[in-house]
Amino acid sequence: MNKVLLIDDDAELTTLLQEYLVEEGYDVVTDTDGRAAIAAAAGNTVDIIVLDIMMPRMNGIEVLQRIRKLSQVPVLMLTARGDDVDRISGLNLGADDYVPKPCSPGELAARLRAILRRAGQPAAGVSTDTIRAGQLVIHSGSRSAEWRGEALELTGTEFSLLEVLARSAGQLVSKQEISKRAFGKPLTPFDRRIDVHISSVRQKLGLREDGQSWIQSVRGQGYQLLVD
Template sequence: MTKVLLIDDDVDLTTLLQEYLTEEGFEVTATEDGRAAIALAVANTVDIIVLDIMMPHMNGIDVLQRIRRLSAIPILMLTAKGDDVDRIAGLNLGADDYVSKPCSPGELAARLKAILRRSGSAVAGAVPDLLRAGNLVMHPGTRAAEWRGKPLDLTGTEFSLLEVLARQAGQLVSKQDISKHAFGRPLMPFDRRIDVHLSSIRQKLGMREDGQSWIQSVRGHGYQLLQDR
């Protein structure tokens, strides 16, 4: 069973989500203690984390930052509705997705399953495929990547976004298509997660010799992964 860790001090919401996710086939552990959550994440005792931003003693941003220093475990944030500051901060620090509170248990379960599909390992015995785009080599089966011959450290969401661009390297890919292929759903109005995650990927790839970013944006249209000259 997939092990989910709920980190939230809202007892009523946590109880509701725990009951629903258990019925959906998840094994759920709940805590409101950020330090305990960090220990569980680092010890690899859970498969995915649902993390509330607003918590006593240690807020969710601090918990996220400490976990990301030690683990690439998938993390879905719970944010206050309309709170773009926390949302963007979380995505910049490596969160894989977010859901605004109040949220339905069904939506949360669907988001968790989508993240797990994106970050899942290859099926046992399967031969992972290989994707090459210039200096970039990606292994979708194992979710590993190399850039210029060295390992490229990507979160699950970053891997999914870069894979979409790599499969169409040299071509402009609309944000709508990126969202559908990377997140499995249409792009919603005012949703900036693609921009935030791609900004992080740009930093990891560095600059071209001509001073340009390897990932070009065309305002209002989409993004393009440049090919080697």
């Protein structure tokens, strides 16, 4: 049973979501203070955190920033509908996904399942092979990666994206294909989460000797992982 920490000061929405997620088989703990999420991340006591951005005392963006200094626990952000700034800020800081409020319990449960699937051990039938692409080594079974002989710290979402590119290293992979293979769903219009997460992975890989990124983009088409 996956343990979910739900941080939101909207009591009515929190109760609704908690009841639904419990029926779906989750162990759900709620709180109204973002500091509880930081403590849970530090103690490694939950499997995933659902974090509202607009909260008193400490907003969700600041909480996420502190969490990422302590842990790579999956985090799903609840954002105001239409607020692209909050969404992009959250993704830039390492959030795994976001859901606009007001959200349906069913949509939230589906997003949680997808994130946990990306962050956890592979299910039956999922490849557990090792992928080598230049100086990058991807271990699909343990969902871990090495870059230039050193462990590469990635969120679950970042790992899924990099694995897709590594399997097609040296080839252009369309955004639509990346979305289907990494997220299990088609890319929707104006969805920038792939771009934001790729930007984070680029920073972790650093630059090539020629000053270019190891992950090249083709405007309007997709991304390509270079191997030499």
